[in-house]
Amino acid sequence: MIAAFLLPLFWLMVVGYGITASGLIMPTPRLIRAVTAIGSVVGGAAGLTLACLVLWTDASLTLEAPALLTVAGGWLFHLDRLGALFLALISGVAIPVGIYATSYTASYEGRYSTRWMAFNFGVFLLSMSLVTAAANAITFLLCWELMAISSFFLVVTEHDREESVRAGVWYLAMTHAGLLALLSAFFLLGADGPTAAGWTFAAMRSAAPQLPSSTRNAIFLLALLGFGSKAGMVPFHVWLPRAHPAAPSHVSALMSAVMVKLGIYGLLRIGLDVLGGGPSWWGTLIIILGAASALTGVLYALVADDLKRLLAYSTVENVGLVLLGVGAGFLFLSLSQPEAAMLAMAAALLHVINHAAFKGTLFLSAGSIVHATGTRDMNLLGGLVKRAPWTVATFLVGAMSIAALPPLNGFVSEWLLFQSFLPGVASSRAAIAGLLTLGVGALALTGGLAAATFVKAFGISCLAIPRSNEAAQAHESPRSMRVGMVLMAASCPLLALATIPTLTTITGALATLAGLGGLSGTTPVFHLGVTLRTPNGMATMSPVAIALVLVAALVGTWIVVRVVARRTVRIGDTWGCGRIGQTPRMEYTSTAFAEPLRRVFDQLYRPNEDMAVGVVHPESPYYIQSVTYRTTIHPWFQRVLYDPLVDGVERVAVWTRRLQSGSVNAYLGYIVFVLVLLLVWVIGF
């Protein structure tokens, strides 16, 4: 019965995103904006319904077109629960982002091609959605590549700015290095399949247990490299802090909230579903890389002055947290503790969903701030709370969520991540116990620093006195942007309240996977109800109760202050300290706020500092006229890993350029030379 709806919904989703893409041929800017919104909402709604039907019923969707690309097995889609979980995520984010894009893209009109933007936006949404349903290697890789290319074009929307183009080049290079790794992984996986049928995930799944362990290890490492580079895992994250700020904000929101998560999806699909887990060093490696990502991400987010760059680094951090959970899942699975594995994986996936909600909110609000002020530099912002209250409110919700403050959703998933690590600390194997203890440490440090980061992000950009004219003249965003932001922000508390149904859905999806298959239905993984109890019974928590207590506390305080104590509101300068005539120059800046922590982690950042003191008279150093302080941080992994690589590539490129002599005869000669060489080779062998 329900199965009959799936296919029409799938096509409706395709048509919806197709409508968005049809912006390419729309005659007027108004129409382009209209199709962007309508298409995204239709496609997103259809995708969300489809995903929910697959998640909550026994139905599943299969669609094949073997005639297209017969050699590689044709197009094959099969939407199972794991895919549906990510499809729900994509579609859920697509709706508010599509609405938001309507007026956000208006600011690009006249300067850049909004047609091309709308087209790529539609293709990007569609290809991401299709990745989750792809069921053979060729379909997956094609959709994956389409996703990379369309998002590349979106990143370089502002193609006349050198920064954007550089970001685009980094993104393109990294994503294609990743694609190369994925291709190799798929070739290793499918190599034994005698026919095109061998390239389906189902065939790979049944063939995987017979693969020699060295091949399995190679596949896992390649998949980790390929998917990790898309997810923004350290040390392959270098493209992310460049590309996300460069892209238009609604695209940043999509990339950060959804696209990087497909890296996690791929890792689960190949590592857990197809390969069915592996030796314990797999999990260990993921945990170490996850911890490195979380710490690196949050440390660089802390010192970023560019608002969107801060958010991008924070995405690296959150992907690190997710990877910590995924790694713990792999580890527990290899130790035959499926319940603990399930808890860790579910925590990771819950964090995937929660991060999509709050990072989407944050990027949309940041976009609104950029829209209102024209700058992303936090040292030029401030005082927005009075000028753009909606934007600031949604930013606050997102920031509180990401800082893991209850009753919002970030708290729940981070709590669960802790709960999945804590039991392992008491493990009888010293190495495992040590590793997990370090994991808990990384989680705790990351959480603390993330809170500091978002205190800075919110406090510096939204509160106090404006630090520049642009900020002083900021205005609230148009209605459709506000609708998008509010929808996205509303999902944060809602997801927190709906933690238990969400977790049930996630565990249901995970239980269908090969590695965790024994758990479906029979074992109560979570003791669900109003309270959430971990499988080992060590911890209990109720998001709903926390929310109620907090709301009660808030209302209680209000009653005490307003009704009981009858205090009236007194309006004065913020942080006035009794001084009269404050100027923005007296304010904390973003750089100054991060300074203490930057000094603590000095060894990691190794900043270049430069201080110039201007004095009134050269003879007396005591009368200072001006102090100029400049600091830049060149990330060390950039210096150690990428600078030599880039130099090497450039040297090879310069050397290869000699081939490009500009002589027509030489070019033709190459063709003949290769032809003759190939013939000689054919004859010779």
Add this chain to the structure above:
Amino acid sequence: MDGLFSQVAVLGSSGVLLCAIVALWRHGIGAYISAFKWQSNVLAALTAAVAYFGHDYDLYWVAALMIAVKGVAIPRLLTRLAHRVGQNRESEPLVNTATSLVISGLLILLAYTAARPLQTLSAAPTRAGIPLAIGLLFVSLFVIVSRKKAITQVIGFLMLENAIALLAVLATYGVPLVVELGVFLDALMGFLVMQIVLYDIHDTFNTLDVDVLNRLKH
């Protein structure tokens, strides 16, 4: 009958190839044009012979078209082009005449080696000509690579086109007439486009020497 057919095929193919080699040792653009003209005519005669011996009457049409397009129309256009740009000598080619001939010899040798599997595969009486056709292919490529005037390169390209036609005639008694018509149209269009580009090159650089295209690099 088959013996005679086979000999005619080899003779014709050799004639076609010879025309290309003649072009290699002459310098005047006029010589190139007439070499191409004669090559096309010989090829047309060979096609007609194949039509007669192979009882494939469509090929008569092909032969007639070949004379009309490649034997008359294109050489005439080429001559006009050469007059218009006013340069009728291939000033020193990249490879001198003696070396060019040696290289052609080597390329034809390679063609013989490369065509061996094709020859054993085919049962047609014309199979002995196949290596010559492939040899022509190489020689015309070599003409394109080693000559500096854009107009001689265009002639090299047209000879390459002839080589492909020759190969088709020898190996399979020609392709279907519709395809053949398409190919003619292609060759003609290709030539017309090249002609326009040549005029452009000439107008921009005041010469047809492709060496000057190096300047476009920076």
